[in-house]
Amino acid sequence: MSDHKQFRIALKNCGVIDPENILEYIARDGYMALGKVLTEMTPEDTVATLKKSGLRGRGGGGFPTGLKLEFARKNESDRKYIICNADEGDPGAFMDRSILEGDPHSVLEAMAICGYAIGAQEGFIYIRAEYPLAIERLVIALEQAYERGLLGKNILGSGFSFDIKLKYGAGAFVCGEETALINSIEGLRGEPHFKPPYPAEKGLWNKPTTVNNVETLANIPTIFNMGAEWFAGIGTETSKGTKVFALAGNVNKVGLVEVPMGTTLREIVFDIGEGITEGKGFKAVQTGGPSGGCIPEQFLDVPIDYESLKGIGSMMGSGGMIVMDEDTCMVDIAKFYLEFTTDESCGKCTACRIGNKRLYEILQKITSGNGDAEDLNKLKELSGIIRDTSLCGLGQTAPNPILSTMKYFYDEYEAHVFEKTCPAGICSSLTKYEIDKDKCIGCTLCAKACPVVCIKGKVREPHVIDQDKCIKCGACYKACKFDAITKS
Amino acid sequence: MKKIKSYDDLKNLRDKYSKEISSPEADTRIIVGMATCGIAAGAGDVFDSIAGEIMKLGLENVTVVRAGCMGACHSEPTVEVVIPGEESVLYGNVDSARAKVIINNHIVRGDVVKDLVLEKKYDTIS
Numbered sequence: 001m002s003d004h005k006q007f008r009i010a011l012k013n014c015g016v017i018d019p020e021n022i023l024e025y026i027a028r029d030g031y032m033a034l035g036k037v038l039t040e041m042t043p044e045d046t047v048a049t050l051k052k053s054g055l056r057g058r059g060g061g062g063f064p065t066g067l068k069l070e071f072a073r074k075n076e077s078d079r080k081y082i083i084c085n086a087d088e089g090d091p092g093a094f095m096d097r098s099i100l101e102g103d104p105h106s107v108l109e110a111m112a113i114c115g116y117a118i119g120a121q122e123g124f125i126y127i128r129a130e131y132p133l134a135i136e137r138l139v140i141a142l143e144q145a146y147e148r149g150l151l152g153k154n155i156l157g158s159g160f161s162f163d164i165k166l167k168y169g170a171g172a173f174v175c176g177e178e179t180a181l182i183n184s185i186e187g188l189r190g191e192p193h194f195k196p197p198y199p200a201e202k203g204l205w206n207k208p209t210t211v212n213n214v215e216t217l218a219n220i221p222t223i224f225n226m227g228a229e230w231f232a233g234i235g236t237e238t239s240k241g242t243k244v245f246a247l248a249g250n251v252n253k254v255g256l257v258e259v260p261m262g263t264t265l266r267e268i269v270f271d272i273g274e275g276i277t278e279g280k281g282f283k284a285v286q287t288g289g290p291s292g293g294c295i296p297e298q299f300l301d302v303p304i305d306y307e308s309l310k311g312i313g314s315m316m317g318s319g320g321m322i323v324m325d326e327d328t329c330m331v332d333i334a335k336f337y338l339e340f341t342t343d344e345s346c347g348k349c350t351a352c353r354i355g356n357k358r359l360y361e362i363l364q365k366i367t368s369g370n371g372d373a374e375d376l377n378k379l380k381e382l383s384g385i386i387r388d389t390s391l392c393g394l395g396q397t398a399p400n401p402i403l404s405t406m407k408y409f410y411d412e413y414e415a416h417v418f419e420k421t422c423p424a425g426i427c428s429s430l431t432k433y434e435i436d437k438d439k440c441i442g443c444t445l446c447a448k449a450c451p452v453v454c455i456k457g458k459v460r461e462p463h464v465i466d467q468d469k470c471i472k473c474g475a476c477y478k479a480c481k482f483d484a485i486t487k488s
Numbered sequence: 489m490k491k492i493k494s495y496d497d498l499k500n501l502r503d504k505y506s507k508e509i510s511s512p513e514a515d516t517r518i519i520v521g522m523a524t525c526g527i528a529a530g531a532g533d534v535f536d537s538i539a540g541e542i543m544k545l546g547l548e549n550v551t552v553v554r555a556g557c558m559g560a561c562h563s564e565p566t567v568e569v570v571i572p573g574e575e576s577v578l579y580g581n582v583d584s585a586r587a588k589v590i591i592n593n594h595i596v597r598g599d600v601v602k603d604l605v606l607e608k609k610y611d612t613i614s
Contacts, residue, residue: 006610015521015558015568016612026498027505035495094525101523102556133524149491157494222613256559258610272609 005267007234008258009242010058010095010218014102019137022144025105031150033224034109037116038158046117047073050220052228054240059085059176059213060288060317061393062239062306065220068210071200072118075208080120082111083185083204083211086127086134087169087176090289091340093320095244096214098256100127100134103218104141108164110217112151113224115162118210122163126181129168138166173290173344177392178203178211180346191348192392213318215244235261239305243316249286249323250277259304266300269323281326284408288317290337290344291397293404294330313404315397329426330409331416335363337401341394352395355386359402368429371417380406425487428472432488435476437462439484446476446485510572515551516595517570523557529564530583537584538567541591550595563606569594580606 008014017024025031037046051066072080084107088096100107111123127135142164145151153161172190174180180192182204203209219241223231232240239261248254251273259268265285269275276282284294293314295302302308306316324333338360347353359382362375383399390396406413415423422430435446435455440462447455447463454470457463465476477485492498508514520526520535539552558566563580567590570576577600579590586604593599 004609004611008610008612011559012612014523014556015519015566016555018553019556020554023501023505024509026502027509029502031492031498032502035498039495098523098525098557098559131524133527144489147489147491149493156492156498226613253560253562255561256557258559 005259005263005271006257007242007260009222009234010099010106010215010244011102011256011258012222013106014098014256017103019102019104020140022105022141022148022150025103029225030105030221031109033221034112034116034150035156036224037113038156038160043073043117043119046113049224049228050117053223053231054228054235055216055219055223055231056239056306057213058215058219058243058318060291060315062316065212065216068200068212069114069117071198072120072203072208072210075201077208079122079205079207080115080118081204081207081209082114082118082120082123083178083181083199083209084111084123084125084127084217085176085178085181085211085213086125086131087181088128088131088214088318089171089173089176089344090318090320091337092248092322093246093289093318095246095256095319097131097134099214099218099244100131101137104134104138105145106218106221107138107214108141108145108151110212110220111164112155112162113220114210114212114217116160118208120208120210121161122165124165124167124185124204126167126169126175126185128171130171135166135168142166172346173340174346174392174394177394180392181211182209189346191346192394194391215319236303236305236308238307243304243319245287245319245321247273247321247323249321250280250325250328251275251323252277261305262303264301264303265295268304268321269300273323276323276325278325283324283326283328284330286314286322286324286333286401287320288315288397288400289320290341291315291393291400292317292320293400294324294333294408295404296408313400313407315400327424327426329367329422329424330405330412331363331367331422332424332426334401334405335360335367338363338398341398345394345398349390349392349395351386351389352391352398355382356395356398358382359386359399363402366413366416367422367427369416369420369427373417376406376413376417421488425474431472431474432467433465433470433472433474433477434486434488435463435465436484436486439482441482441484443481445479445481449475449479451475512572514572515549516572517551517553517568518591518595519553519555519568519570521556521558521560521564521566521568522554525557525561526565531565533584534565534567534582534587537587538591541588542595545591545596547591547595559610560606566606576608578606578608579604
C-alpha cells in the first residue's frame, strides 16, 4: 500500500462510476455480494459475517451492525423491515449525500443483504427531500435494479424477494433519530419514543425493524466480497474499517475524506487538510455535529475511534468535522450549536424544549457582555439536567457543545463574563474598534468602507470612530493599510 | 433490459463488462464529478463544454461520464481522464475554457495539462 492517509471503502465507487448506469456498478463487482449471500450463505452465516467484521453504525451511535441484525432476526414475525437512514442533518455534513449521489446501488445491494439476513422482504430509504439529486439517482438506480431482477421477486433465482421504497423526509433534524424516523414513515409526528422496545423488537408498524445509516450500508457489499477478516484487519481494537468525514471550516483542503479508524486528527487536519487557512493557528476541531464537542490541540494525536472521541468529550457522530482557527470564539460556537438544537427540538420533552432555550438565552447574555458568575454555574447545572432527562439523543447530547467548550476553553467564558471581552473579537457587543491617532495618515479608506458612515475626519488628518453609531462590522479594520485601527 | 436470472449470470455479466472497461481497446473515459457539490461549482457547464468539443473535433472512442463526488471540494469542478493502459490524470478547478484545453492537449495530442493536475491522495479498494 502507498503512504496515502486515505483509504476508500465506502467511497470506492464515488467519482469513479456513472451512478446512473447499473452495468458500471456490476463491472466493479456490484451485486456480487448479494449473489454470494443468496446462493452460498444462510441468513445466520450472513449475520455472523457482519458480526465478525466488527462493523459498527456510522450514523454516530456506533452500535455493532451484526448484533443489531441478529436481534431483528431472532424476533419472529410475519413481516420485518429494513430502513436506510438517509436523513443527514448535521451542519456541514454531506457524507451520505455523496454516497447516494455517487454510488446508490451499493446502498440498495446492502439493504437486500440485510433483508435476507433478518428475514425482511421490504425496505424503506428515508431520505430528506432537500437532496433532489440523490433522490433522482436513487430512483434511476431502483428502476435499473428492478429491470435487471436484482430487486423484486425471486432475486437471482434464489427464491428471496425484496422491495425497496423511498420515503421523503421534510427536513426535521430529529427524524434522524430512529424512533422518530419510524413515526415519520408511519405518517405520525416526527417525535421519538422511549426505548425499549427497540426497533429490532417493535419498529415500523410494530414489526421487527433494522435501521442502518447510509455509510454503514455502503461498507457491507465490500465486507462480503473481501471477507470479514479482511475488514476486521483495518482500524483499531474496538472500531473496524474506515470512516468518512466531511472536512470543512478553516482548513486549506476542504473535502470528503475516508480514513482508516485509528488515524489521528492531526493527520486529517494537517496532512490531508494541509493545515489552517491563511497560515493561522489551530484552535479546535468540532466533530459529531450538534451532539459532539470541540477538541483542542492537546488531543490532536489521539487515534480516532468511537471510544477515544467519547473519552475526550466529543463523539464520532455521523462525520462532520469542522476545523476552527485561532480567531474563533468558542462561546460563539457553543451558541451557534445551541441555536440549532433549540430550533430542531421536537418539543416532546420539557428539558430539551425549554432547557435548551434557557441555555441559549444564557449564552446570548454572556456574549452580549451581561453575563455573571452565576450564569456559568447555571450553564453547567442545566446542561447536566437536560442530558439526564431527555428521551432521545438530540436532547441528551444538545449540551455537549457547551460542556466541551467549557472544559477546554473556560478562560474564554471567563473573559466574556468577568472582563467583558471576547478574546477572538467575534462577539460584536464586546468588540471595540479604535483609530490610533499616531498611525492614521487620514487616507479616508476606512471612512469610505464604513457602511454606517460613523467615521469622521478630514483628509490627511487622523480620523475618529463614533462609538455610539459603530456596528462593529470590522470593515474599517480590514480596509486600513496602515495598521492604524485596533480591535479590542 | 434482460433480467439476470442467477449468480452465474451475474458473474458472466460482471466479467464481460469489467473486461470491456479494462481492455486496451476500451474508450478513453473523461469523468466529470457531478454530485451536488460539483454541479454547484459549475460542473454542468464543464460537462457540456467537453461533450461539445468532442463532437466538434469528431473524436471517436471517447466517453464522457457523469460521476459522483471525488471528494476534492477545494478544487471543484474536477475532471479525471482515464486512458486505457496509462495512469489516470485528475484535474481540478476546471471551467468550460480549461475543459477545451484538456481535450485539445491531453486527449488529442497526449500532453497532460500540468497546471491543472491534482495529486490523487488516496487509495481505493480495487
